[in-house]
Amino acid sequence: MFMQxxxxxxxLLTLSGAIAVLVTKNIMHACIFLLASLIGIAxxxxxLGADFVAVTQIMVYVGGIVILMIFAVMLTGGKDFVSRxxxxxxxxxxxxxKWTYTVGLLVSLVFLLTNVKLISSIVKSHPAKxxxxxxxxxxxxxxxxxxKDHVLAFELSxxxxxxxxxxxxxxxxxxxx
Amino acid sequence: MMSLASYLIxxxxxxxxxxxxxxxxxxxxxxxxxxxxxxxxxxxxxxxxSRYVTNNLDGHIFSLFIIVIAAAEAAVGLAIVIRFFQIKxxxxxxxxxxxxx
Amino acid sequence: xxxxVVSYLSQYEFYDHLLAFFGNNQGLLSFVIxxxxxxxxxxxCATIGGLGxxxxxxxxxxxxxxxxxxxxxxxxxLQFLADGVKMMTKEDIxxxxxxxxxxxxxxxxxxxxxxxxxxxxxxSSGFALADLNVGVFYLIxxxxxxxxxxxxxxxxxxxxxxxxGGMRGASQIISYEIPVTLSVLAITLLAGGMSFGTIVGQxxxxxxxxxxxxxxxxxxxxxxxxxxxxxxxxxxxxxLPEAESELVSGYHTEYTGMRFGxxxxxxxxxxxxxxxxxxxxxxxxxxLPFNISFDILPLQLLEFIIFMTKTLLLYYVVIWIRWTLPRxxxxxxxxxxxxxxxxxxxxxxVGCSIWIVxxxxxxxxxxxxxxx
Numbered sequence: 001m002f003m004q005x006x007x008x009x010x011x012l013l014t015l016s017g018a019i020a021v022l023v024t025k026n027i028m029h030a031c032i033f034l035l036a037s038l039i040g041i042a043x044x045x046x047x048l049g050a051d052f053v054a055v056t057q058i059m060v061y062v063g064g065i066v067i068l069m070i071f072a073v074m075l076t077g078g079k080d081f082v083s084r085x086x087x088x089x090x091x092x093x094x095x096x097x098k099w100t101y102t103v104g105l106l107v108s109l110v111f112l113l114t115n116v117k118l119i120s121s122i123v124k125s126h127p128a129k130x131x132x133x134x135x136x137x138x139x140x141x142x143x144x145x146x147x148k149d150h151v152l153a154f155e156l157s158x159x160x161x162x163x164x165x166x167x168x169x170x171x172x173x174x175x176x177x
Numbered sequence: 178m179m180s181l182a183s184y185l186i187x188x189x190x191x192x193x194x195x196x197x198x199x200x201x202x203x204x205x206x207x208x209x210x211x212x213x214x215x216x217x218x219x220x221x222x223x224x225x226x227s228r229y230v231t232n233n234l235d236g237h238i239f240s241l242f243i244i245v246i247a248a249a250e251a252a253v254g255l256a257i258v259i260r261f262f263q264i265k266x267x268x269x270x271x272x273x274x275x276x277x278x
Numbered sequence: 279x280x281x282x283v284v285s286y287l288s289q290y291e292f293y294d295h296l297l298a299f300f301g302n303n304q305g306l307l308s309f310v311i312x313x314x315x316x317x318x319x320x321x322x323c324a325t326i327g328g329l330g331x332x333x334x335x336x337x338x339x340x341x342x343x344x345x346x347x348x349x350x351x352x353x354x355x356l357q358f359l360a361d362g363v364k365m366m367t368k369e370d371i372x373x374x375x376x377x378x379x380x381x382x383x384x385x386x387x388x389x390x391x392x393x394x395x396x397x398x399x400x401x402s403s404g405f406a407l408a409d410l411n412v413g414v415f416y417l418i419x420x421x422x423x424x425x426x427x428x429x430x431x432x433x434x435x436x437x438x439x440x441x442x443g444g445m446r447g448a449s450q451i452i453s454y455e456i457p458v459t460l461s462v463l464a465i466t467l468l469a470g471g472m473s474f475g476t477i478v479g480q481x482x483x484x485x486x487x488x489x490x491x492x493x494x495x496x497x498x499x500x501x502x503x504x505x506x507x508x509x510x511x512x513x514x515x516x517x518l519p520e521a522e523s524e525l526v527s528g529y530h531t532e533y534t535g536m537r538f539g540x541x542x543x544x545x546x547x548x549x550x551x552x553x554x555x556x557x558x559x560x561x562x563x564x565x566l567p568f569n570i571s572f573d574i575l576p577l578q579l580l581e582f583i584i585f586m587t588k589t590l591l592l593y594y595v596v597i598w599i600r601w602t603l604p605r606x607x608x609x610x611x612x613x614x615x616x617x618x619x620x621x622x623x624x625x626x627x628v629g630c631s632i633w634i635v636x637x638x639x640x641x642x643x644x645x646x647x648x649x650x
Contacts, residue, residue: 172255
C-alpha cells in the first residue's frame with residue numbers, strides 16, 4: 001500500500017516535472033522543475049529497492065548538477081533566453097511545417113509500435129512480481145561489485161572525473177583578451 | 178500498478194520529453210537540461226531491469242556510472258557554456274556557427 | 279534490515295494489544311505510530327529552533343555584558359513565541375519585480391531540506407524514526423536542498439544584496455560539502471557501515487571508545503567536520519551569505535513575516551541537526567557509558583537525555599564561536615576550504631584507512647589497555 005503510494009507520487013512528480021521543463025518559458029523555472037523530476041526519479045529508485053542509487057541521485061543532482069545549472073544560468077544572463085516557440089502547440093520550435101510534422105508523427109508511431117512489440121515479450125515473460133516490504137541492503141553488495149567485478153570502470157571513472165574537473169576549470173577560467 | 182511495464186513507460190515518457198526539450202529549446206543550458214532527462218531515463222531503465230529481470234545488482238552499477246558521467250558532462254558542458262558566453266555574449270545555440278565552412 | 283521506531287516498539291507486549299485494537303491492520307498501526315513520532319519530533323525540533331534564537335540572544339548578551347531579552351515570560355524564555363506571533367501577523371511583502379513562484383518556493387525548500395534530515399537523526403537507539411542503512415549519506419544528500427533554497431531565495435528576490443548573498447551561499451555550501459563528506463567517510467570506514475545504528479553502536483562505553491579518540495586522524499576529522507559544518511549552516515565566522523555589515527541581510531533581505539521566519543527556523547534547526555550528527559558520529563551519540571544486557575523503555579529516555587546533552591553542548595559552542603570570532607573574507611573562506619580543509623580531510627581519510635589495516639581496526643585505548 002505504502003509502496004504503491006510512493007510509486008504513484010514519484011511517477012507523478014517525475015512526469016509532471018519533466019513536462020513542466022518542456023513547457024515553461026523561464027529557464028530558471030525549468031531548472032527547478034528538473035530538480036523536482038530528478039527527486040521523483042530518486043523516489044522511483046527507492047520503490048525499486050535501490051537505496052544507494054536513490055541517495056546518490058539526490059546527492060549528485062540536487063547538491064551538484066542543479067546548482068551548477070542555476071549558476072550557469074545566472075552567469076549567462078538569467079531569464080532572457082526564452083525558447084522562440086511560435087507553433088500551434090506553443091511549445092515546439094520552428095523546425096518545420098505541417099508536412100514534416102505529419103511524417104514525423106507517423107514514423108514515431110510506427111517506431112513506438114515496433115518497440116512495444118519488442119518489449120512486450122520481455123514484460124510478459126517477467127510478470128509483476130510481488131515483493132515484500134523488506135528490501136535487503138544493497139550497499140555491501142555494491143561495494144563488493146565496484147571493487148571486484150567493475151574495478152576497471154570504477155578507476156577509469158575517477159580519471160574521467162579528474163579530467164572533467166581540470167578541463168572545466170581550464171575552459172571556464174577568465175582570460176585576458 | 179508497480180510492474181516492469183509501468184517503469185518502462187515512465188522511462189519512455191522521460192526519454193521522449195528530454196528529446197523534445199533538446200530539440201525545441203534554443204538556449205544551451207536548456208539543452209543540457211534535456212540531456213539530463215534522457216540520461217535519467219536510461220538509468221531508470223537499468224535499475225528497473227535489474228530488479229525485475231536479472232535479479233542482480235549490475236544494473237545499479239550501470240546507473241551509478243551514468244550518474245558519474247552525467248556529473249562530468251554537466252561540469253564540462255556548463256564550462257563551455259560560460260566560455261561561449263564570454264566570447265559571443267549570448268547562449269543561443271544558433272550563434273554557435275564558428276566552425277561552419 | 280532498516281530498523282525503524284515501529285520495528286523497535288514491536289518487540290514489546292503492548293504492541294500486540296495495540297495491533298488488536300487496530301483490528302490487526304499492520305499498515306494502519308505503523309502509519310499511526312509514525313505520525314505520532316513525526317509530530318513529536320517536529321514539534322520538539324521546532325521548539326528547539328525557537329529556543330535557539332532565545333539562547334543565541336541571551337548568550338550573546340552575556341558575552342557582551344548586556345542583559346538580553348527578559349520581558350516575556352520568566353527570564354524572557356517565551357521571547358521566541360512573541361517573535362513568532364509578530365512574524366505571523368506582519369505584512370507579507372513581495373518585491374514587485376520578484377520571481378513570484380521561486381520567491382514562494384525558496385523558504386519551503388529550506389524547511390523541507392532541514393526537516394527531512396530529522397528522519398534519520400538517532401535520538402536514542404530505539405527512538406529514531408528510521409535507521410536507514412544509508413543514513414549518513416541520506417542526511418548529507420537531502421540537506422543540500424538548503425543550498426538550493428538559499429540560492430533561489432537570493433535569485434528570486436531580484437535585489438542585488440540578495441543575489442550576492444545567494445551566490446555566496448551556494449558556492450560556500452557546495453564547496454564545504456567536500457571536506458564534510460570526506461570526514462564522514464573516514465568515520466564510515468571506522469564503523470563499517472553508513473547507518474547511524476551501526477555507527478553509534480560501535481561507540482558504546484566510556485569516552486575513550488568514542489570515534490573522536492579512536493585514532494589521531496579521527497580526532498582531526500572531528501575538527502574538520504565541525505568547521506565545515508559551521509560553514510555549511512552559514513554560521514559565523516562563515517556567515518558571509520547574510521553578512522549584515524556588507525549585504526544588509528543577504529539572501530533573505532527581501533523576505534518579511536513568516537517567510538523570513540521559515541529561513542531563520544531552518545537555519546537554527548539545521549545547526550541543531552549538524553550538532554546532533556557531530557555528536558552521533560564522533561562523540562558516542564546516545565550510547566550509554568555502561569553495558570546493560572536488558573532493554574527497557576526508561577533506558578531509552580536516558581539515552582535520549584545523553585544525546586540531547588551532547589548536542590546542546592555543541593550548540594552552545596556554535597553560538598559561542600559566532601560571538602567570539604570575526605567574519606572572514608570571501609577569498610579567505612574559499613582558500614580555507616580548498617587549501618586547508620580538503621587536503622586535511624583527504625589526509626584523514628587515507629590515515630584512517632591505513633590505521634585500520636595496520637592496527638587491525640583497534641583504537642588507541644584498545645592498543646594501550648590490551649583491548650577486548
